[in-house]
Amino acid sequence: MPKLIIDNIPVEVTQGKTVLEAAKSVGITIPHFCWHPALGKAGACRVCAVKMVDGPVKGIQMSCMLEAQDGMVVSTTDAEAMAMRKQVIEWLMINHPHDCPVCDEGGECQLQDYTIAGGHGLRRYTGKKRTHVNQYLGPHIEHEMNRCIQCYRCVRFYQEFAGGTDFGVMGSAGRIYYGRVADGPLESPFAGNLVDICPTGVFTDKTARFRARYWDYDMAPSVCPHCSLGCNTVPAARYRELLKVIARQNDAVNGWFLCDKGRFTNSAVNAPERPRVPLIDGRQVAWEEALAALLLRIREIGTEYGAESLAIVGSSGLSMEAASLLHLLHEKTGAGSLCYFVDAGEAQQSATVTACLNEQASASMADIQAADLIALVECDLLQDGPMMALAVRQAWRRGAKISLVEDAAGTVAQNDNGLNSTDKLPFEVERVASLIDIPFADAAHPVIIFGGGDKMSEVMAEAGKTGAKLACLLGGPNSFGAALLAKEYGAISLAEAVADKKVRAVVSVEADIPPELLPKLVVVATLDWRNTETVKAAHIVLPTTAWVEMDGTYINNEGRAQRFKKVMQPGLPIKGLNPSLHPPREHTPLVPGGQSRPAWEILVDIVHRLGSEEDIQLFAGQWQRLRDLDATGNGLLLTDIERGIK
Incomplete structure (x- = not known):
């Protein structure tokens, strides 16, 4: 050294x-x-x-x-x-417009910092500046070429790292230009990283343009909830509105970057129509009235259909804090079914993955980048886990061989051009008929990436024989944790419970009940922060906080538990306060629409009202190790916890 x-x-x-x-x-x-x-x-x-x-x-x-x-x-x-x-x-700086007061990068600009730190504070150049015409790059990214210092970061990321082909560098000498041949939306699903990677204000987040400065933001370390990979983020909010999401470095998970799906999917959090106050049959009520009505409805269901006709239903999007309390609600209500998943296929896949993965067999995205042979089986990476596709590209750039099981290609959804999404993957693949056609024996670090489906047993068997690590794309940000809890408490999926004709009514906790099941069920109550069809069908609605409005924990697809922290207070964004929604001219301890509570807190309240006198602790027993998770660390691998479940 x-x-x-x-x-x-x-x-x-x-x-x-x-x-x-x-x-x-x-x-x-x-x-x-x-x-x-x-x-x-x-x-x-x-x-x-x-x-x-x-x-x-x-x-x-x-x-x-x-x-x-x-x-x-x-x-x-x-x-x-x-x-x-x-x-x-x-x-x-000779040709720079010196427009820091109106630049969204102000306060988080490397050029600004290094210019002042380097001692260049007075402008001596009095000549005419070079100017460029900006381009339209789509609804998410603003382009301002006059601020460019020709560092080449953007094109190196877009073309080399991410594999994009519709953006590059043109011109020569003082006429260098970074952009597209013609105006149009950037095609790469990772284009939003230009905002983070540019050291000046050439590329800024158009969705948050002119809304705040860096020092105005409410920010905290968080975890992306839009797929099962658990990418690390820093959401930025102001005045109870989520303005933008920034990638946060975690070398074991997403590295330095983030996909556009995770970066720009903020509308549901800011939606004025999302549930923000308790409702009974569409009527706004106080929390006390809503909770009393819930207990009464539960008793009425028991009298009319029997307690066994009730199901307590969670989802793979529910935080571990809330999911770990569902069994208490199940016990206290005497409900016949406890469901951590709605779909039977998702429940089976998640259960199989948690049973087979251990610390040696589970592949992180860092493992995928270091692999020399990767097999893709029944997965649509760009749809279900875009950042995993970016990790595969890095392995491919280092010489890894990528094989796609041929018969899986037909199961991938087609895009608007009638092409399989595999045709847009940012790396070259060799199509094979079966896993047995892939030379795993020649590889030192093979990985199989699996998206679920009929080949699950074949994939698991092949991985066991070859020693390949497994990376499985699951349904939600906490599918792994939900599967562990489902096994611990003997839960089944809602689809199975309905098929057995035992379930007539449900209490839904951030679960999406399919439209075909809704007519068969009485939705007694739903705890949710989204304005879903399940919420619209529920007799009682108890508003919960979104992930950016509370502390919580997700366990990602490899069994890595990660803590996310509260970013902003719940409540109606100031931007959404039209005259009919404007608060009364009086002092109040609550902000408008700020009655939402974390799902776990509501569950504790309900369980106590059902007669439990015990002090309910989050993460009891074998889950205690989750209490002290550091939100800024790499998380905690829990692939061994399944062995402790009886």
Whole structure:
């Protein structure tokens, strides 16, 4: 391991690390624009200059391009190096519009930070600036080319890292332009990362444009709820409105990036029509009245149909805090069925995955990136787990062979052009007829990615024989946790319960009851934050908080438990306060529409009202280890907890 000295601090780093990375490891920040941890070096911006005082290399060097070597003595504060950095930044700023007051990047802009830190505070250039015409890049990303400093980060990410083909760099010298051949929406499902990766304000989030500055946001570490992968995020809110979602680094899960599905799917949280106050038959009531009515309806169902006709129904989107309490509601009501899943297929797939995966067999997205052979079986990556497709691309870029089981391709949904979504995958695949046609024996680190379906037993058997790791795409952000709880408490799916003709009524907790089942059931009550068909059919609606409005835990597809933190207060966004919804001109401790409560808190209240006098603790027994999860860490693998369930 090379040993060097940077600003009089001894540093030891692993072989292959650059001087810039070595400095970063001991808290020394060297200005840089083109270098990025996920993209590596490019040597394009020339702003990371340092002075090599002694050792195998001498003089001014670019720290992002120079590999750390034994005996190097580096100075980041040398007058010559500092002067060069200042001059480079001044040159980069010659054509910049200096429009920080109206730029959405203001407050989180590397160019802004390094310009001031580098000592360039006065503009000397008085000539005419180069200007560009901006492009329409779709509904999510705003384009402002005049702020560009030609660092090449955007095109390196879009083309090399993400495999996009409709965006690139054109022109030469002072006429460099980053964009499309013609105006139009960006086609890559990862295009939103241009917002995060651009060190200036060339690409900004159009959905949050002119809404707030960085210092105005309410932010907290969170987990994406839109698929089962558990990507780490930082939602940004203001005035009870979720404005945008930023990717958060977690090398074991999503790395530095996020798919557009997770980044731009915010409308349901901000919807003015979502449930925000308790309702009885469509009438707004107080919490006390709604809870009393729920207990009365439960007793009436028991009298009319029998207690066994009632089902307590959760979902794979429910946090572990709430899901772990469903069995208490089931016990206290005497309900005949406890369901953590609505669909029987999802329940069976999740149960099989949790039973087969252990820490050695479960593949994280980091494992997928390091794989040398990957088999895709019955999965639509771009639909069900886009970030996994990005991980597969990184393995493919490193030389991994990607095989797609041929008969699975026909099961993939077609897009508007009549093409299978596999035709848009950002990597090349070899189509094979069966798993037995894939040379697992030749691979050192094989991985099978499975999306569920009829080939489950074949996939599990092949993985067991070959030693391949498994990555399974599940139905929701907490499918793994719901399956563990379903086995622990002997639960069945709602579809199975209805098929047995035992269930006549349900209490739904953030579950979507299919339209074909709704006419067969009496929806006694639903606890939810979305305005779903189940909510519309329910006699009693108890509003819950969305994931950004509470603390909670999800267990992702590989069995990794991750904590997410409360970002904002529940309530109607100020933007949604039209005259009819405007609050009365009086002081009140509650914000308009701020009566929503976390689902677990409502469940505890109901169980106590049903006669339980015990102090209900979240995560009791074998789940205690979840209590102290750090929301900023890599999470906790729970693939062994299934073995403890009797």
